Amino acid sequence: MKALVMRGLHDVAVLERPIPVPGPNDAVVRTTVAMVCTSDCHTIEGGLGELKDRVLGHEAVGVIHALGSAVEGFRVGQRVAVNAITPCFKCENCQRGFTSQCKVMLGGYKFTTQKDGNMAEYFHVNDAESNLALIPDGVSDEAACYTTDMMSTGFKGAENARIPLGGSGVVFGMGPVGLMAIAGTRLLGAGLVIAVDxxxxxxxxARYYGADVTINFKEQDPIAEIMRLTGGHGADAAMDALGSQPTFENCVKATRAGGVISNIxxxxHGDYIKIPRLEWGxxxxxxxxxxxxxxxxSERMGRLMRLIEAGRVDPTRLTTHHFKFSEIEKALDMMTTKSDGIIKPVIHFD
Amino acid sequence: MKALVMRGLHDVAVLERPIPVPGPNDAVVRTTVAMVCTSDCHTIEGGLGELKDRVLGHEAVGVIHALGSAVEGFRVGQRVAVNAITPCFKCENCQRGFTSQCKVMLGGYKFTTQKDGNMAEYFHVNDAESNLALIPDGVSDEAACYTTDMMSTGFKGAENARIPLGGSGVVFGMGPVGLMAIAGTRLLGAGLVIAVDxxxxxxxxARYYGADVTINFKEQDPIAEIMRLTGGHGADAAMDALGSQPTFENCVKATRAGGVISNIxxxxHGDYIKIPRLEWGxxxxxxxxxxxxxxxxSERMGRLMRLIEAGRVDPTRLTTHHFKFSEIEKALDMMTTKSDGIIKPVIHFD
Amino acid sequence: MKALVMRGLHDVAVLERPIPVPGPNDAVVRTTVAMVCTSDCHTIEGGLGELKDRVLGHEAVGVIHALGSAVEGFRVGQRVAVNAITPCFKCENCQRGFTSQCKVMLGGYKFTTQKDGNMAEYFHVNDAESNLALIPDGVSDEAACYTTDMMSTGFKGAENARIPLGGSGVVFGMGPVGLMAIAGTRLLGAGLVIAVDxxxxxxxxARYYGADVTINFKEQDPIAEIMRLTGGHGADAAMDALGSQPTFENCVKATRAGGVISNIxxxxHGDYIKIPRLEWGxxxxxxxxxxxxxxxxSERMGRLMRLIEAGRVDPTRLTTHHFKFSEIEKALDMMTTKSDGIIKPVIHFD
Amino acid sequence: MKALVMRGLHDVAVLERPIPVPGPNDAVVRTTVAMVCTSDCHTIEGGLGELKDRVLGHEAVGVIHALGSAVEGFRVGQRVAVNAITPCFKCENCQRGFTSQCKVMLGGYKFTTQKDGNMAEYFHVNDAESNLALIPDGVSDEAACYTTDMMSTGFKGAENARIPLGGSGVVFGMGPVGLMAIAGTRLLGAGLVIAVDxxxxxxxxARYYGADVTINFKEQDPIAEIMRLTGGHGADAAMDALGSQPTFENCVKATRAGGVISNIxxxxHGDYIKIPRLEWGxxxxxxxxxxxxxxxxSERMGRLMRLIEAGRVDPTRLTTHHFKFSEIEKALDMMTTKSDGIIKPVIHFD
Structure with missing residues (x-):
């Protein structure tokens, strides 16, 4: 099979690799659609250290190609989505409910970091019974692929925000995850949704996905504007969908007493993320x-796909570009440079 | 009446003041026992800005001296404890459940910051129906006085920690609040309680109040020891009872993935409190x-006093010194310098 | 002033009464719009015992007519909504967060049960600072009036249901409260909303307010249909918006293991409400x-009105009839007999 | 191996059976200590239908005898406790956090109901990585065996009760589970713990395990006494550790507005459990x-064993009788008739 392989720092290529073979609890999926994530670009630049000969990618859907001997409830040929995070669901952290922290902190993130990723014609799925999520007939592969990371991540940001019904929420950073945080905040009942970029x-x-107000921070001071919009109190919650000191700091400043800063x-970079002391009370x-x-x-993935199927959200509006897998390196380049207004490129395996 | 007055920075004296008069929803209490808090020392040094002619103190109990015309359910002569924080229980933040953030951030803290404090022979209580807590017969004035700040604060730190039954918790800083955080952590069912000082x-x-293990950070690396005690995972929660960069940072390091850093x-000082990036995942x-x-x-105060009455905790073990009100300046000096092993001095108004 | 008075069982009339006078913490509101609630009909039939000479009504909005001497933050002439439930926000139950259970069980319900109601030209509001909610310019009196009971009650049913994002919820009983429970379930992010009537x-x-599926229980077995729609598991939550043995029982049957039966x-009637043993596991x-x-x-009311203002929900679609206050007895009759497809009649005080 | 087999209704015998063989994710444990549960008696009487040739028992600990090929993190010879409930930790209900409702309602309960139980010299453990809990050196087999049901069940009753720190809780029924509910209520910080039997x-x-007050319902009206002890409000929570209409009904009556009835x-029997309407508000x-x-x-079991190891609770005070496995039928008889003051009999496999 063909796979996008990171040979070393700043060095990727599509190479031939053997199709994976499932262990007793695993599955192998034939990829139909995958997506490039900005974190793939970070990885190539060394974000996970100097990976060598590692297949990249963590956002993909496809068709079950092979199942391990102990896997029940699935059959070859079914359309499935597999989340970027594939916990074991067995260990102490998983039992505690922190499945993304499987075994160790961040340990649920296995594609690329602990094993080959899924930007390849076939990919391996550990603990398949919990990690294979059937795609309903009414949901396209492209739409389903958004549940593997963008929707699950952005929506979780909104869930963590715990905004009361009719309350207010701000999201900083309107990349695809931030846009999904906007959608999630709206879906969960906020009465005032503010987007900053x-x-x-x-x-x-952002307006399409549910923002009531948008703030262009090059034109307005976002904190002053948020204070004005919230009667001087600040928002019930602020979400940082970028992960930078300025946006994190703005989240603390934009949030009212008793509010939530939901980092996404x-x-x-750096040794520390800094909390502004006075605004932190x-x-x-x-x-x-x-x-x-x-x-x-799979349980969460099923709920996310139901939201798509029921018309609550259409994540495909995030798609700005389509590529064949043979064009993957071009897609990576564009994602790195964010050229041509790219938000999310879809990779098609025919 | 006599009252401890801050005349300006580093300038306090016991002066004569008029006995307060209650408005319709207020009460006036004749003080029997009060306590000096380290934050009184901070206030004198300018922690709340340059207060002038302000009565100090926020930890006191006494006997109802006068009641406002609209106050129901109480009568003159009853023994009452009044928390350091006296919210209005009416405003938006109070309705949201954040009564300590009454009206504005930190706004529930009214003694000293917004009006005269209670290190005086009489003191004024706003919103008396909610802020007067009857002291049961089986609870001494001294014990009750600990519920006005030390117990309520330390226990809340443990409540915020949300340690699962049998889980593990660490408290950094064994001042009186930290010791009460230890007691609270134990009371709430942790299976491993670790104290660091x-x-x-x-x-x-700390051992008396329920710590299973104590770590003297001058003799041991607390993080290494906590990791050893928790099987390499870190504790379910870590509490900072000091409020310093090193202890806060240790809390982040000492906590497992999915855990809670409960700041108390x-x-x-400083513009920022810094979160260590890697240990924050x-x-x-x-x-x-x-x-x-x-x-x-009063509702929370009632529960805290029931814990004392039922023998669950004896906060008076925190008392290291007793003074008459006439000796208050000596008590303040000792609290500032932390001399003679002082933890908590009790001030008696006879 | 004129007021709708219950003189005894099955005996109501519009009578002349003195305009109320506020105590120090109270307000008096001049009514502009009120609504008849089915529970008013129950009251007339003896649901609250044999009330004599009691003004009825608990859903009304208006303009501040007078303010008590201790009330801050409001001024005469402001448009305000007042919830059917007017807690003191001071007592032990209120401090515990159970404001509807003010002082005693159900004690937050004061209009009609503990004092005169508000189906009158003027009405009295206890604890005005917490119970007066300013109506934004963009919200009509009619729309605001729905926040006083229908929206607050129905939405709380959905909040209690704690349906996970994309999960499933069923509401039994499509009266105005049930319809608002549908709207609330949708607003809070359910992926499958089912209405039964x-x-x-x-x-x-119900479809207008967000139901994905409607079940007419005269045409289909609702439990069988719900099971079919939820893959045989049952819904994440079921809400009983009627309060009857059959609907309550259906809620238990319609809910999956680990789900929530949210009674609204x-x-x-009767000594008992019965839980079906087997379906309750x-x-x-x-x-x-x-x-x-x-x-x-007022804090919650503010959030509810923001949802109206932001276009999230338009409760006025519940309005089927309009009456002048002079026609109130006709409105009551129609509400009792549910004639002419009545859902909610609005009473206008000009 | 020898095993206690239910041949049919009211018909049990110790019979020879083959030692189980583990599948890839399973383990087989050699039993050292087991316990008889009252529910075993119910099973023999037909509580689970007419089981034929089924090994009974669900409370046992022992030593790992064999491990499946895919099981990691354990080795033969380790001392382990296995909970009565052995979820798969993979299915939708398990992912939702309702592991006791594995796959279907009550589906986590597999011993006896879905496969052979563990009152035998060896027993099979499904999904071993999550269900084998190492017993610390400081915890005896007998003590560890209490975590397999009595402690986990009783403590969960107290956890569900969500009593605020210093609040009040009542437990009805002082069998071994009720006594553990008392211990759990105390461990979690209640300020008033009331036992009824x-x-x-x-x-x-019950007093030994932490009850502040005991009520003998043959001598006192428990509801009147609970009301007296709680200032007329009722308790914050009431737990039914028996599962009978009178105790359930008393739980509703004993609980304050906003409180929790935690059924254990x-x-x-019967088609319905009945909620008293008026006391349910x-x-x-x-x-x-x-x-x-x-x-x-295993994660929860680890925390429960830590509580034993740390001296927080000694469940072995529940043990009233010891038997060899060869005397198991005598133990069953005594448990059925509750003769000789039996609370919990321990069965030793030497």
Whole structure:
């Protein structure tokens, strides 16, 4: 089979690899649609260290090609989505409910980091009974593929925000995850949804996904505007979908006493992330800071796909570009440089 | 009446003041017992800005002296405890359940910051129906006075920690609040309670209040030891009862993926409190950071006093010194310098 | 002023009464719009015992006419909505967060049961600072009036249901509260919303408010259909918006293991409500049963009105009839007999 | 191997059976200590239908005898406890967190109901990685065996009760599960723990396990006494550890508005369990009813054993009798008739 392989830092190529073979609890899926994630670009640049000869990718759907001897409830040929995070669902952390922290912190993230990823014609799925999610007839492969990371991650940001019905929420950073955080915040009943970015087309998409107000931080001071919109209190919750010191800091500043700072982003640099002391109520303002790593598992995936099927959200509006798998390197380049207004490129395996 | 007045920075004296008069929803209490808090020392040094002619103090109990015309359910002469935090219980933040953030962030803290405190022979209580808590016959004034801040604050730290039954919790800083966090962690069912400090007598008291293990950080690396005690995972929760960069940072490091960093302390310095990036799981380790400000209100006070009455906890073991009100300045000096092994001095108004 | 007075069982009349006078913490509101509730009909028939000379009504909005001396933050002339439930926000139950159970069980319900109601030209509001909710300019009196009971009650049913994002919820009984439970379930992110009733026009309205599927129980077995729609598991939650043995029982049967039965209705008859043993998992199926009484308070009312203002929900689609206050007895008759397809009649005070 | 076999209704015998063989994810344990549960007696009488040739028992600990090919993290010879409930941890219900409802309602209960039980010299453990819990050196087999059902079940009753720190809880029925509910309620920080039964020796044991007050319902009206003890409000939570109409009904009556009725018992008879309407607040008193089935899994078992190891609770005080496995039928008889003050008999396999 063909697979996108990271041979070393800044060095990727499509290479021939053997089709994986499932162990007793595993499955192998033939890929139909995959997506490039900005974190793939980070990985190539060394975000996970100097990986060698590792297949990349963690967002893919396809058709069951082979099943392990102990796997029940599935059959070859079924359409399935597999979350970027594939926990064992057995270990202590999984039993505690923190499946993304499987065995160790961040340990649920296995594609690319612990084993080959799924930007390949076939891919291996550990603990298949819990990690294979059937795709309903009414949901396209492309739409389903968004549940493997963008929707699950962005929506979890909104779930962690715990905004009361009719309350207010702000999302900083209108990349695909931030846009899904907007959609999730709206779906969960917020009465005032605010999007902050500096790219007009992304802010427009934020309105499509449910933002009541958009703030272009190059034109307005977002904190002053959020305070104005919330009667001087701040929002019930603020979500950082970027993972940067300025956006994190703005989340603390934008949140009211007793509110939630729901971090969604990956912090890739520096020794520390800094909490502004005064706006954090000198450590006594009852502002809660939460974090997440894309939650996986077939049960959640099923609910996310139901939301698509029922017309609650259409994630395919995030798709800006389509490529064949043979064009994958071009897609990676564009995702790295964010050229041509790219938000999310879909990779088709025919 | 006589009252301890802050005339300006570093300038306090016992002065004569008029006995307060209650408005329709207020009460006035004749003080029997009060306590000096380390934060009184911070206040004198300018922690709340340059207060002038303000009565200090926020930990006191006494006897109802006068009641406002609209106050129901109480009568003059009853023994009552009044929490350091006296919310209105009416405003939006109070209705949201964040009574310590009454009206504005930290706004429930009214003694000293918004009006005269209660280190005086009489003191004023706003919103008396919710803020007067009857002291049961079986609870001494001294014991009851601990519910006004030390117990309520320390226990809330343990409540925020949300340690599962039989789980593990660490408290950094064995001052009186940290010791009460130890007691609260034990009371709430943790199976492994760890206390960290560097003063042997305080660590001994931590054992009395329920610590299974004590770590003297001058003798051992607390993080290495906590990791060893928790099978390499870290604790379910870590509490910072000091409010300093090193202890906060240790809380993040000491906590397992999915755990809780429950801040209890007041951060008095600097622009930022810094979260160590890697141990925070690069923003994805599902470690939650919570904060608090001593929760008030008669309902909670009643439960805290029941715990004393039922023998679950004896906070008076925190008392190291007794003074008459006329000796208050000496008590303040000792609390500032932490001399003679002082933990908590009790001030008696006879 | 004119007021609708219950003189005794089955005996109501519009009579002249003195305009109420506020105590220090109270307000008096001049009514602009009110609504008849089915529970008013129950009251007339003796549901609250044999009330004599009591003004009826608990759903009304208006303009501040007078304010008590201790009330801050409001001024005469402001448009306000007042919830059917007007807690004191001071007592032990209120401090515990159960404001509808103010002082005693159901004690937050004061209009009609503990004092005169508000189907009158003016009405009295206790604890005004917490119970007066400003109506935004963009919200009509009629729409705001729905937040005083129908929306607050129905939405709370959906909140108690705690359906996970994309999960499934069923509501039995498409009266106005049940329809608002449908709207709330949809607003809170359910992926499958099912409405059960036997009146086609109400089921049609259920679709308008967000039901994906409607079941006419005269044409289909609702339990069999719900099981079919949920893959044989049952729904994540079922809400009883009627308060009858058959609907309650169906809620238990319609709910999956680990699900929630969220009761919204008032049970007016019999010594017992019966839980079907087998479908309740012989007491071990982890099905949780919750109940509620319309939550009040200005903070919640503000959030409900924001949902109207932001276009999330338009409760006025529940309005089937309009009457002048002088026609109130006709409105009551129609509400009692449910004639002419009446769902909710609006009473206008000009 | 020898095993206690139910040949049919009211017909049990110790018979020779083959030692089980593990599948890839399973383990086989050599039993060292087991316990008879009252539900074994119910099973023999037909509680699970007319089982034929089924090995009984669900409370046992032992030593790993064999491991499946895919099981990691364990080795033959280790001392292990296995909960009565052995979920797959893979299915939709398990992923939702309702592991005791594995696949279907009550489906986590596999011993006896879905496969042979463990009152035998060896027993089979499905999904071994999640269901084998290592017994620490400081915990005896006898003590560990209590975590397999009595402690996990009783403590979960107390966890579901969600009593606030210093609040009040009542447990009805001082069998071994009820006594563990008392211990759990105390461990979780209640300030007033009330035990209700009619057997003086059991009430005495309740005091040992942490009850502040015991009520012999043959001597006192328990509801009147609970009301007196709680200032007329009722308790924050009431637990039914028996599973009978009178105790369930008393739980509803004993609970304050906004409180929790935490059912722990198994309801074996009748079509309905009845909720008393008035004391349930006519369906609006915000009293929540929860249920449970003994939660399993190695993570929880580890925490329960830590509580034993740390001296928080000594479950072996429940042991009233010891038997060799060859005397198992005598133990069953005594458990059925509850003769000789039996609470819990321990069965030793030497």
């Amino acid at each position: 500096c790219v007009p087309s992304r802010l427009e998409l 982003g990956y912090f890739g 000198v450590g006594m303002g009852e502002k809660t800071i939460t974090t997440l790593l894309c939650p996986g598992g | 560097c003063v042997p007598s305080r660590l001994e008291l 302390g007041y951060f008095g 690069v923003g994805m380790g599902e470690k939650t950071i919570t904060t608090l400000l001593c929760p008030g209100g | 036997c009146v086609p026009s109400r089921l049609e309205l 209705g008032y049970f007016g 012989v007491g071990m199926g982890e099905k949780t049963i919750t109940t509620l009484l319309c939550p009040g308070g | 009619c057997v003086p020796s059991r009430l005495e044991l 018992g198994y309801f074996g 006519v369906g609006m008193g915000e009293k929540t009813i929860t249920t449970l089935l003994c939660p399993g899994g």
